[in-house]
């Protein structure tokens with residue numbers, strides 16, 4: 354199968370499949386310096402927690418490469434400043450901060466600037482490679498959760514486009530299909546940015562997995578009618594107790610799933626678990642421009658001047674999550690213990 358890889362490092366340039374143009378056009382945008390990579394994250398040309406992390410790692414590579422400062426200590430100070438700018442690109446997905454910190458830690462452990470630059474590139478390449486491997490491992494672990502017959506619902510885009518390759522929640526669905534299981538797939542359109550309609554539906558089509566697109570608000574009715582066997586989503590940040598930040602609307606799906614006796618699964622790499630946060634109340638939620646709600650592709654759809662609120666994410670309390678799929682295996686409640694174990698074993 355021709356794998357979807359939204360991020361490519363080629364000859365010192367970061368090449369990104371522009372996710373704002375899909376599905377109508379497959380356009381590559383190039384970032385030649387770290388600020389261009391930051392801009393690509395801010396404008397959602399690249400999005401999805403692990404993909405943002407990989408992009409951030411290459412942004413650090415470019416920031417270091419473009420620093421012409423032989424003094425190690427001044428070099429590291431300037432690199433840390435660039436790291437702070439990269440981390441500020443979006444607030445919710447912890448993979449962004451995780452990747453920048455991992456890169457800066459490595460830089461601090463090296464003795465001279467030429468060596469730092471060399472090692473940073475090796476590290477970014479390995480973060481990208483590891484992400485795909487981790488996703489494939491998650492896929493294998495998640496097969497047991499996928500039904501044979503019945504149906505699965507996913508939200509937003511937690512596919513290859515949101516990662517280096519293969520995807521998290523969509524990766525689990527894919528692994529189930531590749532294992533020979535057959536089930537119906539529903540995916541939500543994911544208002545207002547339409548990651549589900551534009552990106553996940555595009556991926557399922559490329560994978561040859563038949564999927565049915567539904568508006569976000571149809572999920573409850575489908576669950577009530579017994580048409581959804583389980584829900585699986587990705588995550589942007591998971592607190593130590595299992596509270597999970599993910600695309601706006603995830604909490605609604607999780608509560609509806611519990612109400613209807615349907616398992617609710619979250620597939621995410623360990624790099625998405627933020628052990629520094631005891632619960633989800635501490636997760637910063639991105640507030641996006643209200644024009645995404647009041648306009649549709651530049652056309653005003655709400656009365657001019659109306660106030661609109663556009664939170665990009667919500668937090669699903671851990672009690673609504675049936676299990677997490679990570680590269681370390683399937684973690685079940687109590688998550689305070691099973692996630693801790695998963696983090697330690699990764």
Ligand code: MRU
Pocket residue numbers: 400401402403446508509510511512515516520521522548586587588589599600601665
């Ligand atoms: O705003 P986005 O498109 O970056 O949000 C993406 C999500 O919420 C995904 O579900 C999450 O990042 C997991 S991606 C494997």
